[in-house]
Amino acid sequence: MPRDNPSVEEVKAPVVTFKDHAGYVLVESDEELERKFRLLADQWRRETRYISSLSKMSMHSAYQKIVGMGKPAIPLILRELQKSGGHWLWALHVITDEDPAPVDADFDEAVSAWLNWGKRNHFIE
């Protein structure tokens, strides 16, 4: 017989976690993480727009903070790359310790390789 007043534990939304093929634990999208990512990504784009050196772009404090978010930032970075482009390959490489691009890939080819990697590993659709 159903009860009228379920306990707090029963109504609490479950935290959905699962592992992708690479073994990373994905947590249901977090609003705060996305908000923080958006602010940092916008700041990074604004403050590095005239820079032509990848090292200088990547060493920007906002970019480093995104890298510091670690694995939870992977889907956010991939979605940003998918939607707006940008020099996110360095961050993806450092966070994942992978590089799915062919050795002699140009930038567009490397971006495609990373987006395919993200799809294969269920980070993005």
Add this chain to the structure above:
Amino acid sequence: MPREEIERDFPNLRTSQWTITSPIADIPNCIGWALHDNKQFWDPSVVGVRGYYWPPGVPRVWNLNNIRRVFEIHGYELCSDAELETGFEKIAVYVDEEGVPTHATFQKESGEWSSKLGVWEDIEHTRVDSLESHAYGTVAFIMKRKRV
């Protein structure tokens, strides 16, 4: 990006003619642009991430000597001024206060300079010093090669 915003960051543009010549793009960067390679972002990519181009034989460090070497292996040699010379193509490299390269631009046959501003637009400007600024510092050297 609005013209006013570019002029705010490069105030010398306000006193010369200049135009935006293409939209914002992640590639190329200014080095690729100056060497007429519109497909690649020329960078030593010191952490080894793929997708960036750096010519073989040039040390993988972003400094003035190595940027000069990149242009040398493409037929450029140092010259004394930025004046238009018939039959020659010129490039200029800018450095910040610490001597770190910030930008490269090339001179068109018309005498105008063409610059890709980082990952933003490319522009044409009449004077090489139009981009001297807090962002790009000053011109460090000019090089030239025979126009093909």
